[in-house]
Each structure stands twice: as C-alpha cells, then as structure tokens.
Amino acid sequence: MIKRLVDAWVRQRFDVDKMRGPVEKQLKKPLPHNVGWFHTLGSMSLFLFLSQVVTGILLLVYYRPTVNEAFESVKFIMTKPYMGWLYRQVHAWGANLMVIVVFLHMLRTYITGSYKKPREVTWIFGVFLFIFTMIFGFTGYLLPWNQLAYWATTVGTEVAGSVPIVGEWIRTLMRGGPSVGSETLSRFFVIHVIILPWLLVLLVLIHLFLVRLQGVATMERVDEEKEVDKAHGTPFFPTHVLKEGIVFYILLGILITLAILAPFDLGEKADPLTTPHAIKPEWYFLPFYQVLKYFPKLAGIFVVTLAPIFLFLWPFLDRNKERDPRKRPFAVGFCILVLLSLFIFGVVGYLSETERQLFGKTYYFDVYGLPHAGTAAEHMAKLTDAEVK
Amino acid sequence: MKTNHAEQPETSRRHFLDWILKGGFLATLLGMFLPALTYLWPVTRRGPVGGMVEVGREDDLAVWGAKKISIGESPMILLRTPQSFKAYSAVCTHLGCLVEWSADKRLIECPCHAGFFDVEGRVISGPPPKSLVGHTVRVVDGKIFVKL
Amino acid sequence: MSHHRNLNHQAAHFITNERGSFFVYFGILIILLFLSTHPLFANTDNENQCIACHSDYWEEMQASIHSRNGVACQDCHGGDPAQADQALAKGPETGYIGVPEKDQAVQRCGNCHANVEFMNPYGIRTDQLARYLTSTHGKRVMVDHDMKAAACMDCHGYHDVIAVSDPNSPVYPSNVPKTCNHCHGNERLMEPYHHPTDVFDQYRESVHGKALFEKGNLAVANCAACHGSHGAVPPGVKDLGATCGKCHVNEKKYFLESPHAAAMVEGKFSECTSCHGFHDVQHPTAALYEKACLNCHATGTTEYQLGQAIERELNNAEQAFEKTKGTVKQAAIEGFFVEEEAANLEEVKTHLIEIKSVQHTLNNHFLTERHDAIVKSTDEIERSIRHKRLSHKQRQWMLVPIWVFIVIMVLVLYRKYKQLKNQKD
Structure with a gap:
C-alpha cells in the first residue's frame, strides 16, 4: 500500500520509465560464459574498500593525529568504546586483505588475458589502483604511532631517499623534516584520510565505467571478440551478483574471524631514541625490500622500479593475441616466475635477521637471509666492524 | 501455462528462500550499523587522554x-x-x-x-x-x- | 757672534714653527716610551716585578682564583714585588722565603684561609687548617715533618689553584679519586706506610665509582666524602655507620635495630663494610647472604638459616615483581587497558625498594610483612589481567553465531543461484 503511494509520488515528479531502461540494462547485462567465481574478486576489492572507508570513518571519530595523542587514542579505541576493538581490527585486517584481493584480481585479469586490446586503459587504471592501495597501506601503517609504525616508516622513507638525485628531496618531502616526526604524521594522515580515498573513488568509478562500457572480456582472441547477447550470456543481476554475495559473506566471515582470533597488537609507543632490532616494512613490501639488499644502491633502485614499470607496460609488450592461458605459455610461465620470486624473497625477507629453531638446532638468518648455525648473539660476536656497519 | 497447483510448492519455496535472503541482508546491514551507533555514543567523560x-x-x-x-x-x-x-x-x-x-x-x-x-x-x-x-x-x- | 745668533735664531725658529714643534713633541714621546720599557720604570698589572723574570709562573697564576682576588707572589713567598733588582726584591727585610717547606706553606695558607675576618667577604670555610691538623696528613707533615705526606698544594695545586666548583679543579668531585691516587696509587711512595695502592682501581669498579665516572653522578661517595678532605683520617670501625649513613639514612636506621648493632658497639662488627666491603662495594644482591654471613656464622647455625630465609623472601618478592612487570607490559602491548594495573605496579616497586632497606633489621617479621604485601599486590594484578584476557577470549564465542549465519546465507544464496541457472537451462 505504502509502496504504491510512494511509487505514485515519485512518478509524478521523475520520469521513472526513462531511467528504468538503462538501469535494467546495466543490472541484467549479460556476462560471457567464462565469468566464473574468480570474477568476483573485483567486487570483493570494492567491498573491502568500502569496508575500509566505513571503519576508517568510525576510527576517525576517536583518532587523534598528533604525536602526543595518536597512540593513546588508538589505545582508547581498542579499550573503551563499544566494539571499538572490532572496528580497529577489521580496519587493520581489511587493509591486508585488500592488498591480497586486489592482487588476486590483478592476477585473474592477467591469467584471463583481459588486459589485452581493447582494455589496456582499464588495466592501467587497475595498476594505479593497486599502487595506491599499497600507498594507502604505507601511510595508514604509521598512524598508530607505535614502535613498529615509526621505524618501518623510517626505513621506508630512507629507501625512498636512496633514489639518485631527487632522493633526499623526496625523503624530506615525505617526512616533512629530517626525520619521522609530527610533520610526517600530519602528512601521512592527510594523504591517507582525504587525498587517497577521493583519488581511489575517482579511479574506481572510471575503472568500473570502462569495464561496463567495454563489457567483461571473453576468452576469444584479440580483435575476434563477439558481443555477448542475452540468450548466451549470464545476467549480471541476479545470477552473477548471487555469486558475489556468496564470496562476500565468506570474505566477511574471514575478516571478522581474523579480527577476533588474530588481533593486531597496540604495540609500544613510538620512541625515536630506541631502535628495535631488525625493522622491516610490512609484508607486501618485503620482497622488494629484500631484493634491494642484494644490489648496490643504484642498481637496487633500478631493479625494484622495473616491477611497476613492467606492470604498466605489459599490455603493450604482450603481442600475443591469445587470451586463453593454455595458449600463452610464455606469459603464464613468466607470471609463475614472478609469483615464485615474490614468494621466495618475501619468505627470505621474513626470515632475515631472525633466530629460528629448525629440527632442534638454532639458526640465525643474516641480513641476506643466509642461515648460520648458532644464536643471534653468537653471530653478532663474529661480525667485524665493517660488517656491523 | 502451468497450473497453479503444480507451481505452488516451487514458488512458495522460492519465496521462502527470497525471504531468508532479504532478512539476511537486512540482518547484515543492521549488524554492521547498529554497533556503529553504540560505538559513537560517548562512553567516558573525556576521550583519549592527552593534553x-x-x-x-x-x-x-x-x-x-x-x-x-x-x-x-x-x-x-x-x-x-x-x-x-x-x-x-x-x-x-x-x-x-x-x-x-x-x-x-x-x-x-x-x-x-x-x-x-x-x-x-x-x-x-x-x-x-x-x-x-x-x-x-x-x-x-x-x-x-x-x-x- | 752673528753666526751663533744665527744658529740660535735658526734653532728657535725651527722649534717655534709648526713642523718643528711636531718633531720636538714626537721626539719627547719616543724618548719617554723608550725609557718606560726600561726595567727601572716598567709597569706591570700589579706593579709586580717578580714576573719580569719569573714569567712562567705568572702564566700559571693568571687563571687562578688567587690572582683574581689580588693575592700575588709576595703573599706566599715573601719578597718585595716593587723591586726590579733581584737582590733588593729578595733581600732580608722583605720576608722572602723562596720555595717554602711544606709545613711553612701550610702555615702561609692558613694565614689567610684560617683567618675568619679576612675570609669573610669570600664566603668560604675557615676550618681547613684546624681540620688538617687533626688529619693523618697534617700530623705527618706538621708533627713528624714527613714532607712526603699531602698538604694544601698537593691537592689544590700551586700557582694554578682554581675554585673547587670548577670542573677542572683537581678537587672537583669527579677528580678527587684521581688526585688522591697520585700518591695513594704510587707503590714506592706508599711502601713505608704499608698502604694499599690498588684502592683507585677497586673504587673505579665499585658501584660508587661507576656512578661517579660513568654516570657523572656527583652526589655519590668519593674518597673525600667518606674519609673527609682536610681532616682525612681513615674511618675507624665505629665511624663507618656515620660515614655510610650520611646518604644511606634508612639502611643505617634499620641496621641499628638489628642484632649486629650490638656487635658493632663491641667492636666485633663493622657496620656496613663487614658485609658490603668498602672501596670495592658492589650493587648488593640477595646472593650476599650466601657469602657475607659465612664470614662469621657457620652453615647450619640459626643465624645462617635466618639469612637464607631472608634471601629466599627477597628473591621471591623480586621474582614476583619481575614476572608481573612482564605480564603488564605484554598486556599493554597487546592493547589491553592496564593503566590501573601499571599504577599499582609502581606502588609494588616502591615496596620492593623499601624492603631492601628494611632487610638491614635482619628481622624476618618486618620483611615478611612487606614481602606479603608485594606478593599480594602482584597476585591481584595478575588476576586482573587474567580476567581481562578471559573476557577477550569470550569474544571468540561471537564467531559461532556469526559463522552459523554466514553458512546459512551462503547455502541459501547458492541454492538460489543454482535455481536460476537451472531455470535458464
């Protein structure tokens, strides 16, 4: 009854029928047959972004972005307001999951060859989105202002500063001064809370618009794509959306489970005078951080910047017209190689400068990841002065 | 045209499922936003200590x-x-x-x-x-x- | 005749005109300047002729506190500073004594420094001479005429005496041990007195030495603080309590309640050093009860066992504190709200430090009281944190209904999805 009244009221003011058409078209848009479960990853990235925005806004109510209050405010959030701890943990875990999901989405796009003509621009926007997601992570990591945050940011900005010629300038600009401090916190806060969110909204809208405009890629060869019609495609709504719903609920479950079973520490308040042993950046930067150790400065920077450059240029470097991964052995092989090296260097980076017990014996992994029998203390004693430096 | 009789169990089951879905979505939304409201309600006389x-x-x-x-x-x-x-x-x-x-x-x-x-x-x-x-x-x- | 007149006339003319008069005045100036450098007419700061020959001592004296206050060569050495001629300057009526003998020098110093009226405007003590005469150094120099012992200038310097509060002074607190060690570390010098010469090394490794040299704590005990400076005499067995007790007030107070106080009166027990040592005193730990008691009490005796009981309680209290400190820290790192527990821990810390003073009573009852308070507090803190952890664990139960809900939704969605697919096909 009420529904009919509202309907009538709206119809008297807006041309609902004119809107209905395009909306229905978008909703019922037929998707090619190759669209499967892995095609929900894009929406999951969006869901995680929205989750971060909502939890981020809630955290913002109590968070104080000053050196004196930041740590205390995070402690407050974790202990006083109702469910405050949940929002903080969901936000922290959401950040990690978002990096993973965006990466997996990118991987899916790569494997299905969807980045090829005519969708190169969509891919470029996607790579930007991935990079900005990592920057989101980098800037957000500092905000709790604990020892981990402070020193990881010091190391991260130090690496940025080792770029030739403009390095020092970049580092000073990032830090807002000679070292990480209140200015750094302010800048990172501004970037994390206003600049990046709006930037991402804009980029996501464009990215989605392009996807809708050009339609989801099929598995047919480049220049041989056939338009999907209603009879042969799966309607986006409700069929594909249902799939997304399933994955959404499972992802939500994982997010909350991680928030409760593996919560992030509050940590110790940042102390610029005490450097903890073996500071490392967050896991998604670890492979690059580790690789940098093996090369002298300039060469290292060069090697590491190859990665994003490659990502951007890939659709233009790849001349193969095939989309089917089975028909693209080189591309798939290269991808596996990259994945393996990311994994290996990530693990090595994780193990480096730590003491582990393996099969009953103690080993100390040095800064390059090489294992030495004995404890950390024993290893340190053996180092010469030059090596210590 | 199918007879009503044959349709009944199918549609009622479908409606039942739809009901659960709609209820579930509503529950999910409420579950996300109601705690948020309680979170926003000031819990101590002062906020985080500082200053x-x-x-x-x-x-x-x-x-x-x-x-x-x-x-x-x-x-x-x-x-x-x-x-x-x-x-x-x-x-x-x-x-x-x-x-x-x-x-x-x-x-x-x-x-x-x-x-x-x-x-x-x-x-x-x-x-x-x-x-x-x-x-x-x-x-x-x-x-x-x-x-x- | 006219020639003379001419010359005179010329001369007069020369002097009276402008250029001439300039040369005349200039010439007179030059002559005066030349004359002024002649020792006979030379003026120095204090009209002091001594430094004309003894300029090296003047350099030393210039920065000294004496020269800044108008004390000059003649005040200590005698002599007439106005005389440039050596014989006259050091003549018999001038009171010149040259380099004084140590006992002479002490008297000379005392002439001013023990004169209350004279020293009044300078605001420093005047009892140094009186104390010195009671000291071992003083008796050796003034009575035994043993010039090897220390007198004023051996510690304060000769011509370059500066204020005690100046960090460069040899008697500035952090320099005192080194100054004393000049003599007391010299084996050849100390041999006739049978004094040990390793005291400085012992002191340097002691808790006081480390505090002074490594942490720059000037309030800590140095040689002079315990032995006295001007009245330096080794603390006898009875004097130790007063010496150590100057700073360690509570320990002394509690010690006097202990059974050892009586032994001290009888001279059998030296208050502090019997257990703690003196020059090499280290930061005491409960392990001291193992070593020190055995000096007099055999194992198995009641006294020894009391010591062991005290040691156990101390260790127990210490361990409880350390453990709880770790628990609180870990909880704080994880993000639990433990400010109250941390504040309580501060109080426990105070009790713990107190118990270390109270143990000097060697009275188990006092100790047990404090020990029990500590253990009770730490237990409470641990319990409170356990309770907080438990309520966190309870959050895990939330997961059950959540996952039940999720599983239902996933199943329903999947069912619907399958339905739609079948419908289409």
Whole structure:
C-alpha cells in the first residue's frame, strides 16, 4: 500500500520509465560464459574498500593525529568504546586483505588475458589502483604511532631517499623534516584520510565505467571478440551478483574471524631514541625490500622500479593475441616466475635477521637471509666492524 | 501455462528462500550499523587522554597539602602552595621510588634513600641526581588540570 | 757672534714653527716610551716585578682564583714585588722565603684561609687548617715533618689553584679519586706506610665509582666524602655507620635495630663494610647472604638459616615483581587497558625498594610483612589481567553465531543461484 503511494509520488515528479531502461540494462547485462567465481574478486576489492572507508570513518571519530595523542587514542579505541576493538581490527585486517584481493584480481585479469586490446586503459587504471592501495597501506601503517609504525616508516622513507638525485628531496618531502616526526604524521594522515580515498573513488568509478562500457572480456582472441547477447550470456543481476554475495559473506566471515582470533597488537609507543632490532616494512613490501639488499644502491633502485614499470607496460609488450592461458605459455610461465620470486624473497625477507629453531638446532638468518648455525648473539660476536656497519 | 497447483510448492519455496535472503541482508546491514551507533555514543567523560587532564577540584586540596594522582600510567604528586598549584612526576630521579609529601617539613621526600626535594622539585639533599619532572598545572572554574 | 745668533735664531725658529714643534713633541714621546720599557720604570698589572723574570709562573697564576682576588707572589713567598733588582726584591727585610717547606706553606695558607675576618667577604670555610691538623696528613707533615705526606698544594695545586666548583679543579668531585691516587696509587711512595695502592682501581669498579665516572653522578661517595678532605683520617670501625649513613639514612636506621648493632658497639662488627666491603662495594644482591654471613656464622647455625630465609623472601618478592612487570607490559602491548594495573605496579616497586632497606633489621617479621604485601599486590594484578584476557577470549564465542549465519546465507544464496541457472537451462 505504502509502496504504491510512494511509487505514485515519485512518478509524478521523475520520469521513472526513462531511467528504468538503462538501469535494467546495466543490472541484467549479460556476462560471457567464462565469468566464473574468480570474477568476483573485483567486487570483493570494492567491498573491502568500502569496508575500509566505513571503519576508517568510525576510527576517525576517536583518532587523534598528533604525536602526543595518536597512540593513546588508538589505545582508547581498542579499550573503551563499544566494539571499538572490532572496528580497529577489521580496519587493520581489511587493509591486508585488500592488498591480497586486489592482487588476486590483478592476477585473474592477467591469467584471463583481459588486459589485452581493447582494455589496456582499464588495466592501467587497475595498476594505479593497486599502487595506491599499497600507498594507502604505507601511510595508514604509521598512524598508530607505535614502535613498529615509526621505524618501518623510517626505513621506508630512507629507501625512498636512496633514489639518485631527487632522493633526499623526496625523503624530506615525505617526512616533512629530517626525520619521522609530527610533520610526517600530519602528512601521512592527510594523504591517507582525504587525498587517497577521493583519488581511489575517482579511479574506481572510471575503472568500473570502462569495464561496463567495454563489457567483461571473453576468452576469444584479440580483435575476434563477439558481443555477448542475452540468450548466451549470464545476467549480471541476479545470477552473477548471487555469486558475489556468496564470496562476500565468506570474505566477511574471514575478516571478522581474523579480527577476533588474530588481533593486531597496540604495540609500544613510538620512541625515536630506541631502535628495535631488525625493522622491516610490512609484508607486501618485503620482497622488494629484500631484493634491494642484494644490489648496490643504484642498481637496487633500478631493479625494484622495473616491477611497476613492467606492470604498466605489459599490455603493450604482450603481442600475443591469445587470451586463453593454455595458449600463452610464455606469459603464464613468466607470471609463475614472478609469483615464485615474490614468494621466495618475501619468505627470505621474513626470515632475515631472525633466530629460528629448525629440527632442534638454532639458526640465525643474516641480513641476506643466509642461515648460520648458532644464536643471534653468537653471530653478532663474529661480525667485524665493517660488517656491523 | 502451468497450473497453479503444480507451481505452488516451487514458488512458495522460492519465496521462502527470497525471504531468508532479504532478512539476511537486512540482518547484515543492521549488524554492521547498529554497533556503529553504540560505538559513537560517548562512553567516558573525556576521550583519549592527552593534553590537559582534569585531576580534581581546587577546594579538595588544602594549602600546603598534596595529593597523589595517576594520569595514564604516570604517577604524579600534586601540591598546593599559597601562591599556586604544582605537579611533579612522583618518580624519584634516584632509583624510581614514589615520593611523598612531608607536610611538617614542607618538602617532597623519598622514603627509600632520604632524598629531599623542595616545592620547585629541585633536589635539596640526598642521592637524587636531578630535579623532579614538572608538569604544567592550570586551574579553570575551580577545576585543576594537569598537562601530561 | 752673528753666526751663533744665527744658529740660535735658526734653532728657535725651527722649534717655534709648526713642523718643528711636531718633531720636538714626537721626539719627547719616543724618548719617554723608550725609557718606560726600561726595567727601572716598567709597569706591570700589579706593579709586580717578580714576573719580569719569573714569567712562567705568572702564566700559571693568571687563571687562578688567587690572582683574581689580588693575592700575588709576595703573599706566599715573601719578597718585595716593587723591586726590579733581584737582590733588593729578595733581600732580608722583605720576608722572602723562596720555595717554602711544606709545613711553612701550610702555615702561609692558613694565614689567610684560617683567618675568619679576612675570609669573610669570600664566603668560604675557615676550618681547613684546624681540620688538617687533626688529619693523618697534617700530623705527618706538621708533627713528624714527613714532607712526603699531602698538604694544601698537593691537592689544590700551586700557582694554578682554581675554585673547587670548577670542573677542572683537581678537587672537583669527579677528580678527587684521581688526585688522591697520585700518591695513594704510587707503590714506592706508599711502601713505608704499608698502604694499599690498588684502592683507585677497586673504587673505579665499585658501584660508587661507576656512578661517579660513568654516570657523572656527583652526589655519590668519593674518597673525600667518606674519609673527609682536610681532616682525612681513615674511618675507624665505629665511624663507618656515620660515614655510610650520611646518604644511606634508612639502611643505617634499620641496621641499628638489628642484632649486629650490638656487635658493632663491641667492636666485633663493622657496620656496613663487614658485609658490603668498602672501596670495592658492589650493587648488593640477595646472593650476599650466601657469602657475607659465612664470614662469621657457620652453615647450619640459626643465624645462617635466618639469612637464607631472608634471601629466599627477597628473591621471591623480586621474582614476583619481575614476572608481573612482564605480564603488564605484554598486556599493554597487546592493547589491553592496564593503566590501573601499571599504577599499582609502581606502588609494588616502591615496596620492593623499601624492603631492601628494611632487610638491614635482619628481622624476618618486618620483611615478611612487606614481602606479603608485594606478593599480594602482584597476585591481584595478575588476576586482573587474567580476567581481562578471559573476557577477550569470550569474544571468540561471537564467531559461532556469526559463522552459523554466514553458512546459512551462503547455502541459501547458492541454492538460489543454482535455481536460476537451472531455470535458464
């Protein structure tokens, strides 16, 4: 009854029928047959972004972005307001999951060859989105202002500063001064809370618009794509959306489970005078951080910047017209190689400068990841002065 | 045209499923936003501790009297002289015992090694090497605020 | 005749005109300047002729506190500073004594420094001479005429005496041990007195030495603080308590309540050093009860067992504190709100430090009281944190209904999805 009244009221003011058409078209848009479960990853990235925005806004109510209050405010959030701890943990875990999901989405796009003509621009926007997601992570990591945050940011900005010629300038600009401090916190806060969110909204809208405009890629060869019609495609709504719903609920479950079973520490308040042993950046930067150790400065920077450059240029470097991964052995092989090296260097980076017990014996992994029998203390004693430096 | 009879169990089951779905979505939305509302409701008189903290009323502290207070994790001693209020970290600079106020001597003393500090927190005698760390005190509307 | 007149006239003319008069005045100036450098007419700061020859001592003296206050060569050495001629300056009526003998020098110093009226405006003590005469150094120099012992200038310097509060002074607190060690570390010098020469090394490794040299704590005990400076005499067995008790007030107070106080009066027990040592005193730990008691008490005796019981309680209290400190820290790192517990821990810390003073009573009852208070507090803190952890664990139960709900939704969605697919096909 009420529904009919509202309907009538709206119809008297807006041309609902004119809107209905395009909306229905978008909703019922037929998707090619190759669209499967892995095609929900894009929406999951969006869901995680929205989750971060909502939890981020809630955290913002109590968070104080000053050196004196930041740590205390995070402690407050974790202990006083109702469910405050949940929002903080969901936000922290959401950040990690978002990096993973965006990466997996990118991987899916790569494997299905969807980045090829005519969708190169969509891919470029996607790579930007991935990079900005990592920057989101980098800037957000500092905000709790604990020892981990402070020193990881010091190391991260130090690496940025080792770029030739403009390095020092970049580092000073990032830090807002000679070292990480209140200015750094302010800048990172501004970037994390206003600049990046709006930037991402804009980029996501464009990215989605392009996807809708050009339609989801099929598995047919480049220049041989056939338009999907209603009879042969799966309607986006409700069929594909249902799939997304399933994955959404499972992802939500994982997010909350991680928030409760593996919560992030509050940590110790940042102390610029005490450097903890073996500071490392967050896991998604670890492979690059580790690789940098093996090369002298300039060469290292060069090697590491190859990665994003490659990502951007890939659709233009790849001349193969095939989309089917089975028909693209080189591309798939290269991808596996990259994945393996990311994994290996990530693990090595994780193990480096730590003491582990393996099969009953103690080993100390040095800064390059090489294992030495004995404890950390024993290893340190053996180092010469030059090596210590 | 299918008969109504044959359709009934199918459609009712479908409707049942739809009901669950709609209910489930509603529950999910509510589950996300209702806690948010409770989260936003102010839970303590003040938000996160930082800056000036209220520690008591002016009238509660007699002249030449003192009070032990704890702000965050920092134990402090609050004094009142005829001219002003003073607040110092109660951690003795010698070995970390908590200092006390001696009303008859009008000095801050440490019970551990007989370190004595004057009302300005300066060491008068005993082993402490440095003066007590001072904190700014302000009195507004009869309420005493101490800066962390 | 006219020639003379001419010359005179010329001369007069020369002097009276402008250029001439300039040369005349200039010439007179030059002559005066030349004369002024002649020792006979030379003026120095204090009209002091001594430094004309003894300029090296003047350099030393210039920065000294004496020269800044008008004390000059003649005040200590005698002589007439106004005389440039050596014989006259050091003549018999001038009171010149040259380099004084030590006992002479002490008297000379005392002439001013023991004169209350004279020293009044300078605001420093005047009892140094009186104390010195009671000291071992003083008796050796003034009575035994043993010039090897220390006198004023051996510690304070000769011509370059500066204020005690100046960090460069040899008697500034952190320099005192080194100054004493000049003699007391010299084996050849100390041999006739049978004094040990390793005291400085012992002191340097002691808790006082480390505090002074490594941490720059000037309030800590140095040689002069315990032995006295001007009245330096080794503390005898009875004097130790007063010496150590100057700073360690509570320990002394509690010690006097202990059974050892009586032994001290009888001279059988040296208050502090019997257990703690003196020059090499280290930061005491409960392990001291193992070593020190055995000096007099055999194992198995009641006294020894009391010591063991005290040691156990001390260790127990210490361990409880350390454990709880770790628990609180870990909880704080994880993000639990433990400010109250941390504040309580500060109080426990105070008790713990107190108990270390109280143990000098060697009275188990006092100790047990404090020990029990400590253990009770730490237990409470641990319990409180356990309770907080438990309520966190309870959050895990939330997961059950959540996952039940999720599983239902996933199943329903999947069912619907399958339905739609079948429908289409």
